[in-house]
Structure formats: structure tokens, C-alpha cells
Amino acid sequence: MSSKTKTSGKVSDRLDHHSRRSFLRAAATGAITAPYFVPARAFGANAPSNRITLGCIGLGNQGTPLMKRFLEQADAQVLAVCDVNRGSNGYKDDHQLLGREPAKQIVENFYAERRPSNVYKGCDAYNDFRKVIERDDIDAVIVAAPDHWHAIMTLMAIENHKDVYCEKPLARTVSEQQAIVRAVRQHKRILQTGSHERSNPLVRRACELVRNGKIGEVKRVVTHVGRHNKVGPGPGWTPTPVPDGFDYPMWLGPAPEAPYHKDRCLYRFRFNYDYAGGQVANFGAHSNDMAQWGLGMDDSGPVEVECLFADFLPEGSLFNAATYTCFRCVYANGIELICQTAEPSVRCIFEGSEGLVRVDQLGANFFTIPESLATWEPGANDIRLGSGDNHYRNFLDCVKSRNEPIAPVEVGHRSGTICHIGNIACRMNARLNWDPASERFIGSKAEEANSYLESDLTRPWHL
Structure with missing residues (x-):
């Protein structure tokens, strides 16, 4: 697979995140040996270089609300969404309209409301999750697809130097979960399991x-x-x-x-x-x-x-x-x-x-x-047994610090x-x-x- 996917949209709609990506790769390869925090005084708390760029995979009954929770975090930016469903009803509530196109609209409306121009076109929507994982401008992925996809998506993301928030259960079988544990530790990535009661x-x-x-x-x-x-x-x-x-x-x-x-x-x-x-x-x-x-x-x-x-x-x-x-x-x-x-x-x-x-x-x-x-x-x-009350915030903090999240792999x-x-x-x-x-x-x-x-x-x- 290609290590980089070209993205569309105006430069002003994209994030300058290269310094952040360089840091994450250095941490993963061991060049940075101690926990490292990007200081707000250096970039500003929500400067582009201090934001974590995200791709959301699986935009159904669980994935869409999960994406919204990450949208609320000022130091995160959703750049891409992915689902095999373009958009339809028929989820837990039959009146829910969910899928990749509704999710893309949610993201772009959210960011547009916070821009002077009231216009934002910086979220891409994909049918194939590999296009999200291959993108060099995405730091972490949110995996909320059905359980039988968890292991493959998570492993591919890890191998492509991404941190992962993976919905529970971690995978469909014990052997798939074991493979994820090995990969996280081998590649030195951050993985938060979606067992959010750990943050309650x-x-x-x-x-x-x-x-x-x-x-x-x-x-x-x-x-x-x-x-x-x-x-x-x-x-x-x-x-x-x-x-x-x-x-x-x-x-x-x-x-x-x-x-x-x-x-x-x-x-x-x-x-x-x-x-x-x-x-x-x-x-x-x-x-x-x-x-x-x-x-x-x-x-x-x-x-x-x-x-x-x-x-x-x-x-x-x-x-x-x-x-x-x-x-x-x-x-x-x-x-x-x-x-x-x-x-x-x-x-x-x-x-x-x-x-x-x-x-x-x-x-x-x-x-x-x-x-x-x-x-x-x-x-x-x-x-x-820890502190804090926001599972999503904890994940982002650990992506920055490289410390263990509250629900590690x-x-x-x-x-x-x-x-x-x-x-x-x-x-x-x-x-x-x-x-x-x-x-x-x-x-x-x-x-x-x-x-x-x-x-x-x-x-x-x-x-």
C-alpha cells in the first residue's frame, strides 16, 4: 500500500501538522525516551501544530456519536470519515440517518460554524478504510466498525504509525485481540479501548x-x-x-x-x-x-x-x-x-x-x-484507580504524552x-x-x- 494519499481542498482548510507528525514518529521509534508534552506556550493551546488529526471509521449508531465527542475537543481535528454505507436509515433507531455522507456533513457544519466565513470543506469521505489509514496527515483513527473488522483495521492503522481509539470489544476473537496487543507493543502506539466506564x-x-x-x-x-x-x-x-x-x-x-x-x-x-x-x-x-x-x-x-x-x-x-x-x-x-x-x-x-x-x-x-x-x-x-471523567480527552492526552490511557490494550x-x-x-x-x-x-x-x-x-x- 502507498504510504501517502493526496488530499483535496484549499490549503486554508487543512492543518499544518508536520511538526506534530515528526514528533509522533520520533516517539514511536524511540528517539524521544521520556514522556513528552507539546507545550501550550510554544504553539498556543490549539495551534494547528498542536492538534491531533483524526480519521473516523464506522459512522453508525456508535461511531457517529463518538465522532461528535471528538469534534468537541479543541485540540483535535477530524479530517476524514469512512463507512461502507453512503447514508441511510435502519440503525438502532430506524429514523436515524447515518453513514459517511451524513457524517461528513456533521463535521463540515461543525467547523463552518466556527469560521468567520461559515464555510468549511476540509473533511473527506471514503468507502474504503484503507484510504484513511494510508493518509500521512492523520495522526490517529477511531475504529467503530462492526466487531469482525476491529482487528484488521486496528492492525493496519498501527502498522501505518497511527494511534487508535478502538470501540469495545477489542476484537471478535481472542486470537485477534492477542494480535492487537502484540502490534501495539511492538510498534509503540497508543490504543484506548472504548470501555468508557473506566473514565466514570x-x-x-x-x-x-x-x-x-x-x-x-x-x-x-x-x-x-x-x-x-x-x-x-x-x-x-x-x-x-x-x-x-x-x-x-x-x-x-x-x-x-x-x-x-x-x-x-x-x-x-x-x-x-x-x-x-x-x-x-x-x-x-x-x-x-x-x-x-x-x-x-x-x-x-x-x-x-x-x-x-x-x-x-x-x-x-x-x-x-x-x-x-x-x-x-x-x-x-x-x-x-x-x-x-x-x-x-x-x-x-x-x-x-x-x-x-x-x-x-x-x-x-x-x-x-x-x-x-x-x-x-x-x-x-x-x-x-486514576482520575478524570472524559474517556476521549484521556486518549488525546495520551497521544500527546505517550503515557498509558485508562483502558489500554x-x-x-x-x-x-x-x-x-x-x-x-x-x-x-x-x-x-x-x-x-x-x-x-x-x-x-x-x-x-x-x-x-x-x-x-x-x-x-x-x-
């Missing part, structure tokens, strides 16, 4: 309570994931025409060949194991991440996973991910984690010998027993792994032994279980 002060405080022993010895953690919120066609469904402006072969990409149906793509992709991990990998990437954080297991995982119950649609249905799941993990220290389909307003419950902490409403509040724990503040000698990998091995146990209706060091199943049924860990990308796509 209430979630952080709940996990600090647990980590500091305020509920006594932890006995069990219960995490919730939601049910399917869309209904797909059952056995005997028939293909539907590919809509105009939608590049279906590119959407499929590394996934198996399959006839088009409107309920296969856009928001509904997550209910099919060819593209995602159901609601376990969707909601569970948050709730199980909270469990891992509170238990101090960011660099490890359970030693056993068991399916307690799983309900699937009839064979031949378009949606093949489990509609209801309940699986049990056990850590080496005996702590039990139960992940189950239930009311998603309750996300994570830590049960201890002396109390309880429950995180509710996507981290909007938490409940404690005894009630007095709700006002506890960590002292000088207590464990603290290993965190995204380990939390995603809980979801993946839970899905595997449910698909096999089995009790499995897991080695968190080798990240492989061991013992009985290991061969079949390990086959689910691997990537099964179709040509010409590969890791």
Missing part, C-alpha cells in the same frame, strides 16, 4: 471500595447483559436486495460469504456470531470490565468457565447469538463471577463478607451496603476475553478449564474450545 468517577469509586477491602473479602460478582433488542427473521428467511449506496461485499470483508438481508447489517450485526459476540460482548464489555477492574484482574482472568444456561433461536434463524445467557467464571482465589442476561440498568454487583457495592444505570449511580460506604473517600495510603483484551470464553462455554454447553497465563483452554474438551479462540478470516483479509 462513580464506577471508579465503586471499584476502589472493593479494591480497598471496604466490603470485606469479595465472594462473588454478578454482571448483567441485556437481551436482544431487535428481532431477526427465523428459519426460511429469504435474501433482500442490497440497497443503493451500500457496499455489501466490503461490509462482509473477512466474514464468510452470505446473502444480504437488511437485518444482517448496520446495528443488527451484533446478534450474529460471524460478526460479533451478541449482547455478552456488547453490554458485557462494560459490566465484565467493571468486574475485572474491581477484582484487580486486569492482567489475568478466571481459571474456569461454565455455561449454566443459554437459549438460542431455532436453527436457520438469521440471528444465531444466544438470546439469553448465564455463565459462571471462577478465579484462582475462589471468587465467582456470574454473568447473566438480566435488567441492563443494573450493571455489576460486588458481594463481600462485610458489604455490597452495586453499579447501576450505565454507571450513573451506585448503591452500597452499608449505606455509609457511599460517602467513603480514599485516603493517602489507599488504592486509587491489555485491559481491553482481558475484559473482552471474559465475554469470549463465556460465549464459547455457552455455545458448547460445557464446563471448561481456562489457563489465564497461556490464554488457552486446558483439559477436557480443550481442542474444540480452543478452535473458537482462533480467527477464521476469509481471503484476501488476514491479520
Whole structure:
């Protein structure tokens, strides 16, 4: 692939970012050995050379709001957007008009409103994500495409000297996640996983309570994931025409060949194991991440996973991910984690010998027993789990400083792994032994279980 792509537009609509790009490359190659901050006094806080240029890949129900959050950051500039959908309805809310052209319009309107001329034409829209990644004038990419694309897009971006904000789960399979971890460390890039509850002060405080022993010895953690919120066609469904402006072969990409149906793509992709991990990998990437954080297991995982119950649609249905799941993990220290389909307003419950902490409403509040724990503040000698309340700001700050973000690649990998091995146990209706060091199943049924860990990308796509 070419290392540079020509861009269009007036010079005044583009950013002078070469000094910033030179710094980032120097940091990546080790020429700069200490954390480096671009000083506001040298360039001005929002001078072009101090801005981080972004490309946004995947502009659907999650990607478009994510792009808007980065637009709000004064030291970031969105130069390009990419989606295989030119623009349509049919996402989570059927009235949403999303895709690359609506996203381009959002970006250009946003910047035009802040220019004396009220005109801005500096955002390019692409169908092929590689055109974004190859651009030499883009510092970082935002990957919010369906899960089956996460690994390929992220790896290509890293190899092209880009930092990455990758939506959760980190990838569709454990082996794809492992490849991302290796690439991030080999190429010395910054990767923030979209597990944004790590930047939620209430979630952080709940996990600090647990980590500091305020509920006594932890006995069990219960995490919730939601049910399917869309209904797909059952056995005997028939293909539907590919809509105009939608590049279906590119959407499929590394996934198996399959006839088009409107309920296969856009928001509904997550209910099919060819593209995602159901609601376990969707909601569970948050709730199980909270469990891992509170238990101090960011660099490890359970030693056993068991399916307690799983309900699937009839064979031949378009949606093949489990509609209801309940699986049990056990850590080496005996702590039990139960992940189950239930009311998603309750996300994570830590049960201890002396109390309880429950995180509710996507981290909007938490409940404690005894009630007095709700006002506890960590002292000088207590464990603290970071600071800040803006996941997107944290990513940009770390792109500048080269420090680790709040949800680095290993965190995204380990939390995603809980979801993946839970899905595997449910698909096999089995009790499995897991080695968190080798990240492989061991013992009985290991061969079949390990086959689910691997990537099964179709040509010409590969890791």
C-alpha cells in the first residue's frame, strides 16, 4: 500500500501538522525516551501544530456519536470519515440517518460554524478504510466498525504509525485481540479501548471500595447483559436486495460469504456470531470490565468457565447469538463471577463478607451496603484507580504524552476475553478449564474450545 494519499481542498482548510507528525514518529521509534508534552506556550493551546488529526471509521449508531465527542475537543481535528454505507436509515433507531455522507456533513457544519466565513470543506469521505489509514496527515483513527473488522483495521492503522481509539470489544476473537496487543507493543502506539466506564468517577469509586477491602473479602460478582433488542427473521428467511449506496461485499470483508438481508447489517450485526459476540460482548464489555477492574484482574482472568444456561433461536434463524445467557467464571482465589442476561440498568454487583457495592444505570449511580460506604473517600495510603471523567480527552492526552490511557490494550483484551470464553462455554454447553497465563483452554474438551479462540478470516483479509 502507498504510504501517502493526496488530499483535496484549499490549503486554508487543512492543518499544518508536520511538526506534530515528526514528533509522533520520533516517539514511536524511540528517539524521544521520556514522556513528552507539546507545550501550550510554544504553539498556543490549539495551534494547528498542536492538534491531533483524526480519521473516523464506522459512522453508525456508535461511531457517529463518538465522532461528535471528538469534534468537541479543541485540540483535535477530524479530517476524514469512512463507512461502507453512503447514508441511510435502519440503525438502532430506524429514523436515524447515518453513514459517511451524513457524517461528513456533521463535521463540515461543525467547523463552518466556527469560521468567520461559515464555510468549511476540509473533511473527506471514503468507502474504503484503507484510504484513511494510508493518509500521512492523520495522526490517529477511531475504529467503530462492526466487531469482525476491529482487528484488521486496528492492525493496519498501527502498522501505518497511527494511534487508535478502538470501540469495545477489542476484537471478535481472542486470537485477534492477542494480535492487537502484540502490534501495539511492538510498534509503540497508543490504543484506548472504548470501555468508557473506566473514565466514570462513580464506577471508579465503586471499584476502589472493593479494591480497598471496604466490603470485606469479595465472594462473588454478578454482571448483567441485556437481551436482544431487535428481532431477526427465523428459519426460511429469504435474501433482500442490497440497497443503493451500500457496499455489501466490503461490509462482509473477512466474514464468510452470505446473502444480504437488511437485518444482517448496520446495528443488527451484533446478534450474529460471524460478526460479533451478541449482547455478552456488547453490554458485557462494560459490566465484565467493571468486574475485572474491581477484582484487580486486569492482567489475568478466571481459571474456569461454565455455561449454566443459554437459549438460542431455532436453527436457520438469521440471528444465531444466544438470546439469553448465564455463565459462571471462577478465579484462582475462589471468587465467582456470574454473568447473566438480566435488567441492563443494573450493571455489576460486588458481594463481600462485610458489604455490597452495586453499579447501576450505565454507571450513573451506585448503591452500597452499608449505606455509609457511599460517602467513603480514599485516603493517602489507599488504592486509587486514576482520575478524570472524559474517556476521549484521556486518549488525546495520551497521544500527546505517550503515557498509558485508562483502558489500554491489555485491559481491553482481558475484559473482552471474559465475554469470549463465556460465549464459547455457552455455545458448547460445557464446563471448561481456562489457563489465564497461556490464554488457552486446558483439559477436557480443550481442542474444540480452543478452535473458537482462533480467527477464521476469509481471503484476501488476514491479520
